[in-house]
Amino acid sequence: MTEKKIRVLVAKPGLDGHDRGAKVVARALRDAGMEVIYTGLRQTPEMIAEAALQEDVDVVGLSILSGAHMALAPRIMELLKANGQNGVKVFIGGIVPDEDMPRLREMGITGIYGPGASTDDIIKDVREAVKL
Amino acid sequence: MSLTEPILAGNRLSISRLLTQVENNTVQGRATLADLFPHTGKAHLIGVTGAPGTGKSSLVNQLALHYRKNEDKKIAIVAVDPTSPFTGGAVLGDRVRMRDLSGDEGVFIRSMATRGSLGGIAQTTASFTQVFDAAGFEIIIIETVGAGQSEVDIARLAHTTLVVEAPGLGDDIQAIKAGILEIADVLVINKADRPGVEITERALRSTLELAHPTKRVYRHHGQNMSVAAAESEAETLWIPPINKTVSTEGKGIAELVESIAKHAAHLRQSGDWAARDRARLRSEMDALLREELMRQFHENIPPTKYDELIEKVFNRDLSPYEAVQSLVDGTVPHPNLLTKGEGTPFPIEGRATDEGEENRRIDVTTSSS
Numbered sequence: 202m203t204e205k206k207i208r209v210l211v212a213k214p215g216l217d218g219h220d221r222g223a224k225v226v227a228r229a230l231r232d233a234g235m236e237v238i239y240t241g242l243r244q245t246p247e248m249i250a251e252a253a254l255q256e257d258v259d260v261v262g263l264s265i266l267s268g269a270h271m272a273l274a275p276r277i278m279e280l281l282k283a284n285g286q287n288g289v290k291v292f293i294g295g296i297v298p299d300e301d302m303p304r305l306r307e308m309g310i311t312g313i314y315g316p317g318a319s320t321d322d323i324i325k326d327v328r329e330a331v332k333l
Numbered sequence: 334m335s336l337t338e339p340i341l342a343g344n345r346l347s348i349s350r351l352l353t354q355v356e357n358n359t360v361q362g363r364a365t366l367a368d369l370f371p372h373t374g375k376a377h378l379i380g381v382t383g384a385p386g387t388g389k390s391s392l393v394n395q396l397a398l399h400y401r402k403n404e405d406k407k408i409a410i411v412a413v414d415p416t417s418p419f420t421g422g423a424v425l426g427d428r429v430r431m432r433d434l435s436g437d438e439g440v441f442i443r444s445m446a447t448r449g450s451l452g453g454i455a456q457t458t459a460s461f462t463q464v465f466d467a468a469g470f471e472i473i474i475i476e477t478v479g480a481g482q483s484e485v486d487i488a489r490l491a492h493t494t495l496v497v498e499a500p501g502l503g504d505d506i507q508a509i510k511a512g513i514l515e516i517a518d519v520l521v522i523n524k525a526d527r528p529g530v531e532i533t534e535r536a537l538r539s540t541l542e543l544a545h546p547t548k549r550v551y552r553h554h555g556q557n558m559s560v561a562a563a564e565s566e567a568e569t570l571w572i573p574p575i576n577k578t579v580s581t582e583g584k585g586i587a588e589l590v591e592s593i594a595k596h597a598a599h600l601r602q603s604g605d606w607a608a609r610d611r612a613r614l615r616s617e618m619d620a621l622l623r624e625e626l627m628r629q630f631h632e633n634i635p636p637t638k639y640d641e642l643i644e645k646v647f648n649r650d651l652s653p654y655e656a657v658q659s660l661v662d663g664t665v666p667h668p669n670l671l672t673k674g675e676g677t678p679f680p681i682e683g684r685a686t687d688e689g690e691e692n693r694r695i696d697v698t699t700s701s702s
Contacts, residue, residue: 205357206421206446231422236446241429248435252428255442257349285346 207235207331209260212249213242214277215267222294223264229320230262230327246273250280253289259331265295270305278308290330294318336361337368340468345441348468352443355460366460369467374610376409376466376473377597380491382453382513385479387499388523390430391580393476397434399586400472409441409465410434412476413454416446423447427476441470453477453484459617462490480513488516489616492609493596495589497521498537500529514540517573519592525577525585537575571599634660 211227213220220242227237238256240249253261261281265273270293281289290311297305297313305313312326339347354362379396381389390412397408412427425444434440447455454477462473477487488494496517514520514537522533574592578585600606631639642660645651651659 206448208353227424231417231424232420234421236416236423236425238425238428238444241426241432244432248432251435252442254345255349256444257353 207260207327208238208256208258209235209262209327210238210240210249210253210256210258211262211264212240212244212252213264214244214246214249214273215265215269216243217265217267218242219266220264222266223262226262226264226294226320226323229324233324233328235327246276246280249277250284250286253281253286254284258289260290260292260327262292262294265293265297268296270295270297271301274305274310275308278310290327292323292327294323335368336365340365340369340464341372343468348441348464349443351464352461355464356445356448356455356457358457366463369464372467373463374466376462376471377493378462378491379472379474379593380477380487380494381474381497382477382480382484382487382494382516383497383521383523384481384499384502387479387497387502388580389476389479389497390427392495392497392521392523392578393427393474394431394433395578395580395583395586396474396590397431397440398583399590401434401437401439403587403590405439406471407439407441407469409462409468409470409473410443410476411458411461411465411473412442412444413458413478414444414446415478416448418449421448441465447478450486451484452486453480454486454490456620459490459613485513485516489613492600492606493518493593495519495521495593497523498533499524500527500533502533518571518596519589520573520575521589522575522577523580526579526582530577534575534577541572541575571596571603630660 207230209230211223211230213223223239227239230237238252238258240252244252249261249263261277263270263274263277274291274293278291281287281291291309292312292314293305293310294314297315302313311330312323314323336347336351340351351362351365355366356362381393381396383389393410393412397410400406400408410431412425412431414423414425414427416423423446425446427444428442431442434442443461445455445458445461447453450456454475458475462475465473475487475491477484480487494516496513496519498520500522520537522530522537524530574595576585576589576592578589580586597606600609639660642651642656646653646656
């Protein structure tokens with residue numbers, strides 16, 4: 202009767218208020234048959250990790266346009282691990298300079314998407330990363 | 334590794350993992366649920382329902398804050414949002430209104446999608462409450478999907494059902510219709526700082542006055558929740574109080590919590606607490622039985638046969654009733670018995686073929702011409 206669904210937390214850490222991208226992605230993932238938990242604006246890394254824990258998500262999508270990704274992303278990764286959620290795949294969407302990308306990937310960020318990224322690619326990558 | 338022990342100890346990751354397994358109906362999930370079941374039956378289940386946009390999530394946020402601050406009780410929140418009927422996906426957005434609760438170890442919020450259920454909650458919502466109950470959460474708040482008029486399953490699950498209204502949503506005719514208002518144990522007019530709050534209150538109050546004091550019997554799925562007259566004079570009846578709140582500002586929350594506590598006390602005193610528990614478990618068993626029988630049935634029938642029958646129904650050679658009857662009997666109706674296009678009844682016991690039905694058919698044709 203029931204089947205496993207991919208559960209995704211879409212969160213906006215930090216202080217910028219541009220949530221259009223996060224909403225577009227949330228909607229696209231919904232239309233791809235996933236269950237998207239949307240947490241809204243101005244989340245701290247602690248709030249995001251807590252929500253990821255309570256919701257037992259497979260994927261966390263972070264929307265960051267403030268330039269603070271090098272501070273926020275490592276903290277979130279650290280908290281997810283501290284909670285025992287090592288298997289959670291983390292994606293980032295927003296404005297990330299090319300030179301930061303290798304370091305983010307090193308930290309274990311699965312995918313990074315900038316302006317113009319296609320939602321089809323994001324859906325494909327999420328599905329591949331989770332492999333349900 | 335068994336999740337039972339860590340869950341009884343309140344381990345949050347284990348709780349979360351089990352909820353996923355329960356939602357996906359895994360074998361391990363069901364086994365753990367069975368282990369936990371003897372530890373359930375302690376929590377107060379509070380249902381919160383109402384139309385979309387009446388402020389259910391914000392109200393739940395305030396209720397939980399109040400309980401945490403004043404009563405130091407552990408709170409679990411199950412927030413249900415709808416699944417898309419087309420893609421099976423969902424956006425679960427109730428957490429957006431509950432950010433005040435983050436960082437508190439005594440609160441656990443879990444969002445869930447309906448996954449095709451129509452009654453305002455998901456099929457596994459009841460099991461979720463059992464997990465939280467066993468894990469030591471004393472109050473479990475269940476927020477339904479934005480409900481219209483007939484999403485009333487929450488009344489079968491919760492001990493106390495809050496129906497949330499807001500000013501400007503309809504007149505007193507809406508208020509006397511059957512359905513959602515009937516299931517209220519406590520009525521809440523949220524957004525009570527808005528114009529029109531007096532009109533809403535008057536409409537709700539007149540509804541309550543129209544109603545004769547009745548005792549509700551909570552039946553399981555597929556049957557009506559019947560009402561019966563009070564058995565004795567001494568039997569006290571619960572008249573739903575009307576509470577006005579402004580959840581964005583936390584106004585009226587203390588009074589609402591008091592109404593909820595009074596209702597719980599009433600349930601315990603009148604014996605309704607046990608009656609509701611029993612009704613809930615019955616409805617859960619009914620649902621499980623239905624599911625299991627369906628599963629077994631489909632296991633024993635070749636899928637091709639099922640498809641063949643669907644084809645026959647599609648071609649109007651068989652009615653859906655006849656098709657199902659033949660599946661249950663294990664017989665396939667003889668094609669000679671069927672006269673296509675005229676709706677000739679296939680002789681099945683218990684099917685009405687009397688004059689009344691003939692008349693009804695004629696009525697239908699005349700009225701549509």
